[in-house]
Amino acid sequence: MSDRSTLPPTAYSFDRVFSCDCGTRQVYEEGAKEVALSVVSGINASIFAYGQTSSGKTYTMTGITGLAATDIYGYIERHKEREFVLKFSAMEIYNESVRDLLSTDNTPLRLLDDPDRTTIVEKLTEETIRNWEHVMELLSICEEQRQIGETSLNKTSSRSHQIIRLVYPHLIRSVRVNSSPDWMSASTLAASVHFVDLAGSERASQAMSAGARLKEGCHINRSLLTLGTVIRKLSKGRTGHIPYRDSKLTRILQPSLGGNARTAIICTMSPARSHIEQSRNTLLFATCAKEVVTSAQVNVVMSDKALVKHLQRELARLEGELRRPRAVSMNNYAEEMLREKDGRIQQMENDIREVTRQRDLARSQLEDLLLRTVGDDQESSHQDGIFRGSTSDLPSACGDDLSVDNSSEILHSGFLETISPQDYPTEDANYSKNRQRSSEISSGYYPASPQSSAGGVSSEGGAPTRGGGEFLSLDARPEMDDLCKEVQCIEVEEVSTIRNERSSGLLTSENGHGDWNAEGRASSSSMSRRLSRSRSCRAALMASSPCPWFPEEEQVEYTPPGKGQRELCDGRSIKDAGVDPMMSPAGWPEEFERRRLEIIALWHSCNVSLVHRTFFFLLCKGDPADSIYMELELRRLSFLKRALAGGHANNISATQTLRRERGMLCRQMQRKLTAAEREWLYRRWGIPLQTKQRKLQLAHLVWTAAGSVYHAGESAAVVARLVGEPDDTTKRCSS
Numbered sequence: 001m002s003d004r005s006t007l008p009p010t011a012y013s014f015d016r017v018f019s020c021d022c023g024t025r026q027v028y029e030e031g032a033k034e035v036a037l038s039v040v041s042g043i044n045a046s047i048f049a050y051g052q053t054s055s056g057k058t059y060t061m062t063g064i065t066g067l068a069a070t071d072i073y074g075y076i077e078r079h080k081e082r083e084f085v086l087k088f089s090a091m092e093i094y095n096e097s098v099r100d101l102l103s104t105d106n107t108p109l110r111l112l113d114d115p116d117r118t119t120i121v122e123k124l125t126e127e128t129i130r131n132w133e134h135v136m137e138l139l140s141i142c143e144e145q146r147q148i149g150e151t152s153l154n155k156t157s158s159r160s161h162q163i164i165r166l167v168y169p170h171l172i173r174s175v176r177v178n179s180s181p182d183w184m185s186a187s188t189l190a191a192s193v194h195f196v197d198l199a200g201s202e203r204a205s206q207a208m209s210a211g212a213r214l215k216e217g218c219h220i221n222r223s224l225l226t227l228g229t230v231i232r233k234l235s236k237g238r239t240g241h242i243p244y245r246d247s248k249l250t251r252i253l254q255p256s257l258g259g260n261a262r263t264a265i266i267c268t269m270s271p272a273r274s275h276i277e278q279s280r281n282t283l284l285f286a287t288c289a290k291e292v293v294t295s296a297q298v299n300v301v302m303s304d305k306a307l308v309k310h311l312q313r314e315l316a317r318l319e320g321e322l323r324r325p326r327a328v329s330m331n332n333y334a335e336e337m338l339r340e341k342d343g344r345i346q347q348m349e350n351d352i353r354e355v356t357r358q359r360d361l362a363r364s365q366l367e368d369l370l371l372r373t374v375g376d377d378q379e380s381s382h383q384d385g386i387f388r389g390s391t392s393d394l395p396s397a398c399g400d401d402l403s404v405d406n407s408s409e410i411l412h413s414g415f416l417e418t419i420s421p422q423d424y425p426t427e428d429a430n431y432s433k434n435r436q437r438s439s440e441i442s443s444g445y446y447p448a449s450p451q452s453s454a455g456g457v458s459s460e461g462g463a464p465t466r467g468g469g470e471f472l473s474l475d476a477r478p479e480m481d482d483l484c485k486e487v488q489c490i491e492v493e494e495v496s497t498i499r500n501e502r503s504s505g506l507l508t509s510e511n512g513h514g515d516w517n518a519e520g521r522a523s524s525s526s527m528s529r530r531l532s533r534s535r536s537c538r539a540a541l542m543a544s545s546p547c548p549w550f551p552e553e554e555q556v557e558y559t560p561p562g563k564g565q566r567e568l569c570d571g572r573s574i575k576d577a578g579v580d581p582m583m584s585p586a587g588w589p590e591e592f593e594r595r596r597l598e599i600i601a602l603w604h605s606c607n608v609s610l611v612h613r614t615f616f617f618l619l620c621k622g623d624p625a626d627s628i629y630m631e632l633e634l635r636r637l638s639f640l641k642r643a644l645a646g647g648h649a650n651n652i653s654a655t656q657t658l659r660r661e662r663g664m665l666c667r668q669m670q671r672k673l674t675a676a677e678r679e680w681l682y683r684r685w686g687i688p689l690q691t692k693q694r695k696l697q698l699a700h701l702v703w704t705a706a707g708s709v710y711h712a713g714e715s716a717a718v719v720a721r722l723v724g725e726p727d728d729t730t731k732r733c734s735s
C-alpha cells in the first residue's frame, strides 16, 4: 500500500489549459502574448515549452515566437517616437555545449558571468532586425540549424534546447524613472525576451533511445533535471542554494527562472495513455513552476553620455537641496549684514555731510572773524603807532581790541618777557604774585593749583622787551608744516589783501572798544558788511590762557550769551550760525566745560596732533560762538574714533605722527628756549634737572592727560610757545 501523502495529486490547476484542438494563436493570445510584449515596456520575458518528446513543443514555440516577433515589430512600427534597435540571436544547447544557431561555426560558445549576475554567451551572433521579413528569415535559419534526430516517438525530434532571444533596447523620451521627481529627457530601456523550446523530457527508455540518442538523452535529462530542481527550489521560496550553475541551460535561463523576468511556461502533454507517467511529471513540473515568484522590473539602461548627464543633473539637484537651507540662512545673514552696512554707510554719509556743512559754516565765520580782528588790530597799531607792541603797551594801546596777530605775538613775547630768567621762580615775590594772579585769571578754566599759577602773568611787571621772541627758524618750518598737515588752514590771502587795503587807509577803527565799520564798504564788497565786534568774538581767537605766560588782558572774559550779545561777528545770530538755540545762556558755561573735556579725551584717544589740540584749545575759551567749533570738533573726533575702532583709519600712522611731533617739540626746546627757560619748565613739569633726557621727557609729558583741562592748558602753553608764530597760528587755527 502506498502512502496517500506520497501519491501524486489527482487534480491540478493552472492559469490556462488548452485542448488538443486549440490553435497556437489562441495559446499565444491567452497564455504568452502579454508576457512576450512585456519587453516593449523594458521588462524581461521568457516563454518556455516543456514536455515530453513529440508533444508539440517545437510546433507551439515556433508559432508563438513568430507571433510574438510580429507583435513586437508591429508595436515598434506604431511607436515611431521611440528609437529602437531589435536584435536577434539564437543558440542551442546540445550535449551541454552551446552553439550559435546563426553561425555555421559549430565551435561551442563559452559562458561568461557578468557583474550583473547574468550569463553572457561569448561571441554569440546578434543580428539587428531590419524588418519583419528579416525576423522570419532568421527563425527559419534557426530551424534549419537546430540539431534534430529521429527517435522512436518523433522523426524530427529536437535533440537540443533552443533559445531564441530578441533583445529590444530602445530609446524612450520623457519617461519617469523609478518614481523619481525628475523627468529624464531621454532614457534607454533594454529588455529581452527568450523563446525556449526545451528538448523532450521523456526518459530514455520511453524514447527507446540508444547510442547517440541515448547520450543526447543523458545530457538532455541532466539539463532538465537541473531545471526541475531549480524550479522546485525556487517554488519553495528561494531559501538555500539554487543550483543554476549545474547546467548550461539553467545558467543561461537564470534571469528568466527566478529573477528579473516575467515567465510563461507552456507545458505540452500527449493524450496517449502510454504517456501518462510523463504527463504526470509534466504536470508536477508545471505545478512547481507555477509557484515560482519572479521579480520583474523595468530595465533602464543609459548610454555613458546619458548616464553622465543624468548623474550631473542629479548631483546638481542634491547639491541644491543641501545648499538650500544653508543658502536661505546665509542669504538672511548676508542681507542682515548688508542692511547693517548700509545703515552704517548712511550714518557716515550723514555725519560727513553734517560735518562738512558745519566746517564750511565755521570756516566762513572764522574768516569773517579774522578779517575783523586783523583789521581791528592793524588799525589799532596804526593809530597807536604800535605794530607789534609789547605787553606793557597792551592795556593802554590795545585794550580789548587786540588783534589775532598781536595777541599771538604777545602770547610769545608775553612768555618770554614774563618768564624771563629774572622772573623765574627764583624770584619768590613774583612767583607768589603770579600764583595769585593766575588763580584769579583762571576762574572758570583752571583749577586753582599751585602749578597753574606758577610763573604767572606779570601784567604789572614793568615794560619787558621782546627779547628772545623770535619765531621758528627757517629750517624748522618744513618740519612744522609737515606736522601740522591735519590742521586745516585758513587761506589768508584775503587777510593780506585787507592788510594792504587797510594800510592804504581803507579801513579804520572807530574806536578802541566799539564796533568796527568799513569806510571803504562801497569799494570793497567783502568789507561791505558792517562788522560788529564783540568781546566774545575776539575771545574766540585770543590765545588767552590762564597760563602765566600770557598777560592778564589776554584772558577771555566769559560773556554769557544774551540779547544783543548773541550776535556773531558777521552779524548773524547764534541760532542762525548753528548754535544750539535750546542752549540757555545760563547753561552754557557748564556745557562748554563738558564739551571741552570731551574733546580733550577724544584728542587723546584719537592721537590727534598736538599742534591742533593746542590751537583749538587756545581758541575756544568759552564764548557762546565757540559752540559751533566745539560741536564741529566733537563730530569730527567722534567720526575719527569710530573710523579708528572700525579699522577704517590708520591709528599707527597717527601714533607715528604724534611721536614725530613730540620729537619736533624736543628740538624746538633747544632752538627756541633759553637754558633758563628750559630749566624753569623742567621744574614746573616736575622733571629733575639732572635728568639727561629732560627735553624729551617734557615733550612726552605734554598733552598726555586725557581728563584734565588744567593739564591741557599747561600743555597748550608749552606747545604754542615752541611752535607758534602769529601767522602760523592764524593759518592753522581754522578748526
Ligand SMILES: Nc1ncnc2c1ncn2[C@@H]1O[C@H](COP(=O)(O)OP(=O)(O)OP(=O)(O)O)[C@@H](O)[C@H]1O
Binding pocket: 020, 051, 052, 053, 054, 055, 056, 057, 058, 059, 060, 154, 156, 157, 158, 159, 198, 199, 200, 201, 268
Ligand atoms: N497542435 C498541433 N497541431 C498539429 N500538429 C501538431 C501539433 N503539435 C504538434 N504537431 C505535430 O506533431 C509532431 C511533433 O511535434 P513537435 O516536433 O513539435 O514535438 P516536440 O515536442 O517538439 O518533439 P521533440 O521533443 O522530439 O522535438 C510534429 O509533426 C508536429 O507537426
